[in-house]
Amino acid sequence: MKLVVRVKLLPAPGQAAALEATLHACNEAATWAASVAFETDARRPLELRKHTYAEIRVRWQLGAQAAQHAIKKTCDAYTTLKANLRNGRYGRAGSRRHTRASGKPVVFRPQSAQPYDDRMLSWQHQARTVSIWTSAGRLKNVAFTGQDGQLEVLAAHRKGESDLVCQGGKWFLIATCEIAEAALNAHPARFLGVDLGIVNIAATSDGERHCGRRINRKRESDRKLRSKLQKKNTKSAKRRAKKYAGKEARRNKDINHKISKRSVAEAERTGRGIALETLTGIRERARLRKPQRTTLHSWPFAQLGSFIAYKAKRAEVPVVYVDPAYTSQECSKCHHIERANRPAQAYFACRVCGFVEHADHNASHNIAHRGWMVWVCGAQSTAPELTLIV
Template identity: 90%
Template sequence: MKLVVRVKLLPTPVQAAALEATLHACNQAATWAAGVAFEENARRPLELRKHTYAEIRERWRLGAQAAQHAIKKTCDAYTTLKANLRNGRYGRPGSRRHARASDKPVVFRPEAAQPYDDRMLSWQHQARTVSIWSTAGRLKNVAFTGQAEQLEVLAAHRRGESDLVCQGGKWFLIATCDIDEATANTHPVGFVGVDLGIVNIAVTSDGARHCGRRVRRKREQDRDLRSKLQKKQTKSAKRRAKRYAGREARRNKDINHKISKRIVAEAERTGRGIALETLTGIRERVRLRKPQRTTLHSWPFAQLGSFIVYKAKRAGVPVVHVNPAYTSQECSQCHHIERGNRPAQAVFSCRVCGFVEHADHNASHNIRQRGWMVWVCGAQSTAPELTLIA
């Protein structure tokens, strides 16, 4: 299983200036290579290398490995763009948004991430320092720090490339680790159904609700502040909105980590698996009022699902994904499906058998039952292969 660990670099002012110059040079070279790739229609590393390698080495004074990575990064960016265009990420072909994305070369930000391999970067875990290549020469004894658990994982399981990133004036290395998965539980005694929703972020079939009033109120405050800053349209308001968006994203990510950890721990403790809804296309399928749409889109449900998946893999807990159709309208007792079974957002009342339950709990029971049926039918773990930040 691939796991990504982020550690913070603590460079001196001189080292930080060298790292900044390195990132700028690498991304300028990648932007120029992207223009050549666009003009020559050379989107593969070998093709693009013939057109750009020598000039990148001479013009930006990059080392051989750095030049190779700049070219590969350019090709990867075009591969991602092609996939996003094909999947409708930029609208339909012929639309203005689609044309803006496809009719011009890719451009890299001056501080976009730059990959480093073991020839360009070496780790000294005992001293907690790295030796890293830069355009000003090799920088030695660059200190790094991080959580003790993450540093242990990094020292024991790091494999492959690491990315150098600058975010808000702070320097980070994002390293890829290859961790062995725990022995999977092939005979679960049942499943924990997890319903993801608007009012409650996650509700399990055990009756646990993961949200709370404090989180809901904070989300409302975030939404109101975001709206006020967007209406002002001043430079200071835009800067503040950007800074606050990062803070909001980090807080949401922390909450998702906590929710996923509790769900996986409970499933592991009781010897059960986890049943999740398939969320692909949820924004296109669900019809909601405008305030509800804002609430739905402001929470990273896909991130929460991916956190549950990778934590479950580490714990050996099986995960299945089920069709979410009508889980909120189906009675978990008699399985009668009717829109009228939901007289209110939080209330489920079956019109046939009279069963009354909290709507989210009822939906989680349906997800649990569908998860068990999927497992019995032989679709063992349907969790996708993911690479995630610890």
């Protein structure tokens, strides 16, 4: 299993200036390489290297490894763009957004992440320092810090490249760790169903609901402030909107971590697996009014699902994904499906057997039942391969 550990660098002012100059040079070189790739249609590393490698070395004074990584980063960006265009991320072919995305070269921000391999970066875990290549020469004894558990994982399992990134004036190294997978629980007693929704972010089949009025009021306040700042459209308003966007994203991430941690801990304690809804295509499937669509799409449900999946994988808890169709209209007792079974958002009353329950809890019971049926039919855990520790 791959985990990503982020550690914070503590460079001296001179070291920070060298790191900043290096990021700018690497991203300028990658942007120029992207324009060459766009003009010559050379989108593979070997082809693009023939057109750009020598000039990058001379023009930006980059080392051999840094030049190779800049070229590879450019090719990876075009591969990602092609996949997004194919999957409809930028709308239909011929639309204005699709044409704008495909009709110009890729551009990298001055502080975009730059990959480092073991030739350019070495770790001294005991001293908690790194030796890192820059365009001004190699910097030694650059201090780093992080949580003790993360640093232990980093020292024992780091493998492959690390990314240097600057966020809000702070420097980070994002390192990939390869951890041996433990055997999942092959005989779960039952499954814990997790229903995702608008009013309640997550409701479990144990009767627990996550979110509530306080968080929803804060989300509504954030949306109103964001709309107000966007309409104002001044430099100070844009700066403030960017600041609040980061704050909102961090708060949402913290809530998702708490929800996933509690759900996985409960499943592990009771010897159960976890059943989640398949979220693929949720934007196209959801038939909601515009205010509800805004509420639904403003929460990172995919992030919550990935957090549950990787925490479950580390805890040896199996995870299965089920089709969420009609889970809110199906009775969890007699399994009768009827739209009239849900007369209100939070109320479920079966028209056949008379079973009454909170609508989200009823849906979570259906998800748990479907998860068990999927498991019995031989499905395996499908937790994501790459996740993030923060």
